[in-house]
Amino acid sequence: MSPLAAAARPAPDSDRPCRTFLAKGMEAEKKAISLLSKLRNELQTDKPIIPLVEKFADTDIWNQYLEHQQSLLSESDGKPRWFYSPWLFVECYMYRRIHEAVIQSPPIDDFDVFKESKEQNFFESQESIIALGTHLQELLKTIEDLDENNLKNEFFKLLQISLWGNKCDLSLSSGNTISQKTNIINSLEHFRPFILVNDMEHLWSLLSNRKKTRGKGTVSRVDIVLDNSGFELVTDLILADFLLSSKLATEVHFYGKTIPWFVSDTTIHDFNWLIEQVKHSNHKHLSKCGVDWENYIKMGRWVYHDHIFWTLPHEFCAMSQVAPDLYAELQKAHLILFKGDLNYRKLTGDRKWEFTIPFHQALNGFHPAPLCSIRTLKAEIQVGLQPGQGEQLTASDPNWLTTGKYGVFQFDGPL
Numbered sequence: 001m002s003p004l005a006a007a008a009r010p011a012p013d014s015d016r017p018c019r020t021f022l023a024k025g026m027e028a029e030k031k032a033i034s035l036l037s038k039l040r041n042e043l044q045t046d047k048p049i050i051p052l053v054e055k056f057a058d059t060d061i062w063n064q065y066l067e068h069q070q071s072l073l074s075e076s077d078g079k080p081r082w083f084y085s086p087w088l089f090v091e092c093y094m095y096r097r098i099h100e101a102v103i104q105s106p107p108i109d110d111f112d113v114f115k116e117s118k119e120q121n122f123f124e125s126q127e128s129i130i131a132l133g134t135h136l137q138e139l140l141k142t143i144e145d146l147d148e149n150n151l152k153n154e155f156f157k158l159l160q161i162s163l164w165g166n167k168c169d170l171s172l173s174s175g176n177t178i179s180q181k182t183n184i185i186n187s188l189e190h191f192r193p194f195i196l197v198n199d200m201e202h203l204w205s206l207l208s209n210r211k212k213t214r215g216k217g218t219v220s221r222v223d224i225v226l227d228n229s230g231f232e233l234v235t236d237l238i239l240a241d242f243l244l245s246s247k248l249a250t251e252v253h254f255y256g257k258t259i260p261w262f263v264s265d266t267t268i269h270d271f272n273w274l275i276e277q278v279k280h281s282n283h284k285h286l287s288k289c290g291v292d293w294e295n296y297i298k299m300g301r302w303v304y305h306d307h308i309f310w311t312l313p314h315e316f317c318a319m320s321q322v323a324p325d326l327y328a329e330l331q332k333a334h335l336i337l338f339k340g341d342l343n344y345r346k347l348t349g350d351r352k353w354e355f356t357i358p359f360h361q362a363l364n365g366f367h368p369a370p371l372c373s374i375r376t377l378k379a380e381i382q383v384g385l386q387p388g389q390g391e392q393l394t395a396s397d398p399n400w401l402t403t404g405k406y407g408v409f410q411f412d413g414p415l
């Protein structure tokens with residue numbers, strides 16, 4: 001019997017639901033693809049930016065923001081358009097429209113379109129991930145005996161690994177694989193000159209002073225606003241493990257993204273999936289990391305927070321108005337680490353600041369707690385440089401702002 005004839009024959013009752021589900025799935029896939037093609041056409045032909053239509057936790061806030069963008073334009077400017085609106089808004093809007101296309105297409109409405117790329121990044125970085133896990137387990141064997149100076153050096157090493165982990169970012173590589181192939185630990189000295197602002201000493205003095213002076217049983221809390229999943233997330237979890245094991249912190253709070261975002265950004269599914277993968281690694285040191293990390297979560301020493309604010313287009317100086325609950329949560333931290341370039345753009349409002357403007361000024365009143373941006377440069381904004389430093393970089397390396405080759409540890413707050 002020909003396949004067509006077989007398909008035409010009424011299915012036996014046993015697999016009818018399966019076929020219906022399959023048919024519905026294919027229907028949904030077609031719908032999502034057509035919505036995404038419409039989005040691409042709007043983007044490529046500079047159409048007006050249209051309000052979100054699907055009911056979701058943040059639909060109204062997004063549409064209010066779009067109205068705000070409209071209010072900034074004069075009569076003759078017409079509607080906010082793709083090519084003539086602030087990049088921060090338009091890029092965030094694009095990823096939010098991708099999410100809308102998926103939630104409008106049940107039953108695939110909870111599908112993560114970037115899941116495969118994020119998992120591929122993890123698997124392709126296995127060698128360097130194993131090297132990092134081994135490095136951490138070796139370090140933990142002797143951590144109690146390290147003197148202050150050695151402990152500080154180990155802290156600085158893991159901070160730099162977390163910084164350079166930020167290069168592995170799929171939105172910069174527009175989704176092409178950008179996994180960590182080499183053992184990053186051996187390259188730290190080579191990368192050192194590419195750190196343009198280095199406030200690591202501030203981080204050390206803040207945490208080590210608090211460790212010395214805090215009373216028994218008091219909390220030392222470090223909050224990490226995460227960026228990319230995959231290799232970068234491993235570097236952040238290894239840093240967080242060290243913070244607890246060195247007693248520089250007694251608890252670490254993590255913030256991820258509520259929806260798939262900028263291709264590689266971490267969602268709660270990515271966070272849990274990665275810890276599960278590490279725990280089940282057949283490499284004993286790596287598997288020990290995963291077992292410890294799962295225990296930190298069970299004991300409440302690691303806490304994961306979800307908040308819709310992180311996938312809105314707002315600059316962080318608006319957080320206390322737009323998301324006062326999140327601002328209040330961040331105020332409980334003794335230090336907040338903001339990973340990555342997008343967070344840096346939102347910290348500084350993505351303004352065309354002079355390179356030498358102080359970071360404190362660019363934060364425009366956003367001071368929930370002492371904070372540090374740990375960021376590789378992928379967008380044309382950088383503040384807090386020395387006089388002439390930006391100009392010198394432009395002369396020696398014209399694309400220094402956007403290649404991810406340079407990085408900063410930029411601190412703000414009382415010591």
Ligand SMILES: O=P(O)(O)OC[C@H]1O[C@](O)(CO)[C@@H](O)[C@@H]1O
Nearest residue numbers: 169171172340341342343378379
């Ligand atoms: O993952 P990160 O470090 O926030 O990088 C995201 C950055 O990559 C880009 O999407 C492309 O360069 C920027 O627009 C964005 O700020």
Ligand SMILES: [Mn+2]
Nearest residue numbers: 227228262265
């Ligand atoms: Mn990112």
